[in-house]
Amino acid sequence: MKIESHEHGDAQVIYLKGKVMGGPESAEFQNLLKKAVADGKKKVVIDLGEVEWMNSSGIGLLVSAFTTVKNSGGELKIARTTEKIESLLVITKLNSVFETYPDVISAVASYK
Amino acid sequence: MSYPLKTEHLSIPSTPDQLEVIDNVVEAMAADMGFDKDALADLGICVTEAVMNAIEHAHRDQPDLFIDLTIECYADRMKITVRDHGPGFDEDAVPDPTTPQNVLNLGGRGLMLMRAMMDEVEVRPHDDGTEISMVKKLVNSKK
Numbered sequence: 437m438k439i440e441s442h443e444h445g446d447a448q449v450i451y452l453k454g455k456v457m458g459g460p461e462s463a464e465f466q467n468l469l470k471k472a473v474a475d476g477k478k479k480v481v482i483d484l485g486e487v488e489w490m491n492s493s494g495i496g497l498l499v500s501a502f503t504t505v506k507n508s509g510g511e512l513k514i515a516r517t518t519e520k521i522e523s524l525l526v527i528t529k530l531n532s533v534f535e536t537y538p539d540v541i542s543a544v545a546s547y548k
Numbered sequence: 549m550s551y552p553l554k555t556e557h558l559s560i561p562s563t564p565d566q567l568e569v570i571d572n573v574v575e576a577m578a579a580d581m582g583f584d585k586d587a588l589a590d591l592g593i594c595v596t597e598a599v600m601n602a603i604e605h606a607h608r609d610q611p612d613l614f615i616d617l618t619i620e621c622y623a624d625r626m627k628i629t630v631r632d633h634g635p636g637f638d639e640d641a642v643p644d645p646t647t648p649q650n651v652l653n654l655g656g657r658g659l660m661l662m663r664a665m666m667d668e669v670e671v672r673p674h675d676d677g678t679e680i681s682m683v684k685k686l687v688n689s690k691k
Contacts, residue, residue, distance in 0.1 A: 455568075455571065455592060457567050457568070457571065457592075457593075457596045457600070458564060458567065458596070458600055459564045459565060459567050459568060460564055460565055462564075488589060488592075489589040489592055489593050490593070491592075491593045491594075491596045491597045491600065491658075491661065492597055492600075492655065492656075492657035492658045492661055493596075493600055495657055496654040496655055496657075499652055499653070499654055500654055502652070503652060520586070520589055524661070527660070527661065527664045528645065528646060528651075528657055528660070528661075529646040529651055530651065532651070533651060533652065
């Protein structure tokens with residue numbers, strides 16, 4: 437998994453790429469998210485457009501991120517889910533939890 | 549009764565850096581067999597799921613304990629067996645991760661994903677641990 441992070445207005449956008457399988461780079465994602473929350477970011481978007489697949493450890497990372505942002509008074513949204521990720525969200529019923537958007541721009545624009 | 553055309557045996561330490569190695573081996577063997585991209589993803593998800601299960605739950609804090617994998621390529625299917633040497637677990641004790649009260653749990657989705665993505669999944673105890681075996685059929689690789 438590769439991780440990039442950019443500010444998009446007042447939103448923090450985190451880009452995940454490759455296979456999200458709970459390897460050593462999971463800590464990098466968690467630290468990035470903790471820093472965004474510590475910096476007061478209330479709008480966090482995770483872009484999954486370049487993710488090939490994720491296993492349950494990767495799904496756990498997303499859930500953990502969702503809860504961390506929510507507990508700090510913010511909102512986490514997901515952009516660019518692939519067909520594979522969509523099917524994983526349906527199987528796990530997390531499609532009822534995560535708001536998903538076709539691209540980062542519409543995800544960022546959805547914040548009130 | 550059929551016999552595998554190719555078999556690979558691997559023993560790996562219980563550390564997360566092995567996940568990528570195992571995924572690469574399984575996906576390369578499956579690609580050679582003709583599995584499509586979607587099925588390769590299913591196999592990658594499920595083998596890393598089973599190995600992660602052994603690392604996190606069976607061999608907790610014991611990276612020197614080895615996980616044994618057998619990958620068998622048949623003409624019409626791939627069979628993967630992952631064997632740990634931990635205390636074992638009760639599958640029925642894992643709460644349903646899809647209920648409203650559990651949907652935000654951090655874990656507990658591994659076996660559910662394996663059962664959704666593979667054609668056969670079997671969890672059974674062995675002499676000193678647990679063995680998970682799973683089969684993905686080549687003809688039904690769009691499952």
